[in-house]
Amino acid sequence: MKNFIKVIISGSLFLLLGCSSDKTLSLVDNEQVCNNKNFKGCDTAANYYMKKKEYQKAVTYAKIGCNNNKAKSCEVLGKAYLDGKQVKKNLNKGLKFLEKSCTIGDGYVGCHDLAVRYSIIGFGIQKDYVKSSKYFKIACEKGLYAEACYYLAFNYEYGRGMQKNDGLSVYYYRKALDFYKKECKNDFNGCKNVGEMYQDGKGVSKDLKKALEYYHIGCEKNDGTSCFKIGMMYQFAKTYDQTQGYLIEDAAKAKEYYLQACDNKYILGCETFAKLNK
Structure with a gap:
């Protein structure tokens, strides 16, 4: 009877792993999901191992997932080829897999990564603002991806790869x-x-009151950069606020927020606080 129950439990587990993939499952479960041909688990496993810098495992699961049209897996595989992580660096293959990720329904992160790589010198890819704008637009409109929308707006503002608008x-x-x-x-x-x-x-x-309000929220969430920006606004109030009359220079408050920035591991906050304390 006990053996029969074990068989039933094992069979149920197999069906569960074969039919579902969820972030709440353990990593081992997601690996089994991937191996049981429910390929969403490959996405989860590939992404996990890429973040852990265990590139061999990341590439193994990414290949399975991407071959079965999973966007995150294709994104991971594309980055691996572009950066030479566990596979021989190959720009053409890397771009191909990122483009595949971008064309799959939820692959907006792949679109964004393509856009960034076409925008910045140093990835071994020729800078191409036309392509970067194209992929930022897809990521913004398909993925509701804030950073992609921001850089697309920037390109429209300065006419990078498109007519100024x-x-x-x-x-x-x-x-x-x-x-x-x-x-x-x-x-x-x-x-x-x-x-x-x-x-x-x-x-x-331009609204310095709202800017300061959101920097305070960020600083309260232990973001050193936000704390540092508050310090800058208090130290250089006359420079920042030449028209609104909202900010008043306050060296004591500036030092207070530089110290908070330092406490939150923002190195420039430590350096600025030290200079003001000389």
């Missing part, structure tokens, strides 16, 4: 701002980015 620039900056505000609820980077957009007047009127 102030209207579309504002539209995509505002789209990025909306996404960053949503991110701010759970991620301090979103708060910092909202603060920067209000400080710089990207897609919105």
Whole structure:
């Protein structure tokens, strides 16, 4: 009877692993899901091992997943070939797999990674703002990806790879701002980015009060960069605030926030605090 129950349990587990993949499953479970040909588990395993820098395992699961049209697996495999992680560096293969990731339904991160690589010198790929704008647009509109929307707006603002268009620039900056505000609820980077957009007047009127408000939220979430930016605003209030009259220079507050930045492992905060304390 006990053996019969074991068989039933084992069979049920096999069916579960063969039919589902979920982030709540353990890594071992996701590996079994992948090996049992429910390929979403390959995405999870490949992404996990890539983040852990266990590239051999990452590539193994990424190949299985990508061969079965899983976007995250193709993204991981593309990055592995572009960066020479566990496979021989091959730019053409890397771009091919990232493009495949981008064309699959939920592959917006692959689109964004392509866009970044076409925007920046140093990846061994010729800079191409036309292609970078194309992929930023896909990532922004398909993936609701804040950073992609921001850089697409930047390209429209300065005519990089496209004709300058102030209207579309504002539209995509505002789209990025909306996404960053949503991110701010759970991620301090979103708060910092909202603060920067209000400080710089990207897609919105320059508003130092709102900028400071979001920097404070980020700083309270232990983001050293946000704390540092508050310190800068208090130290250089006259420079930052030449028209609104909202900021007042306050050396004591500046030092307070530089120290908080330092406590949150932002090195420039430590260096600036030390200089002011001489």
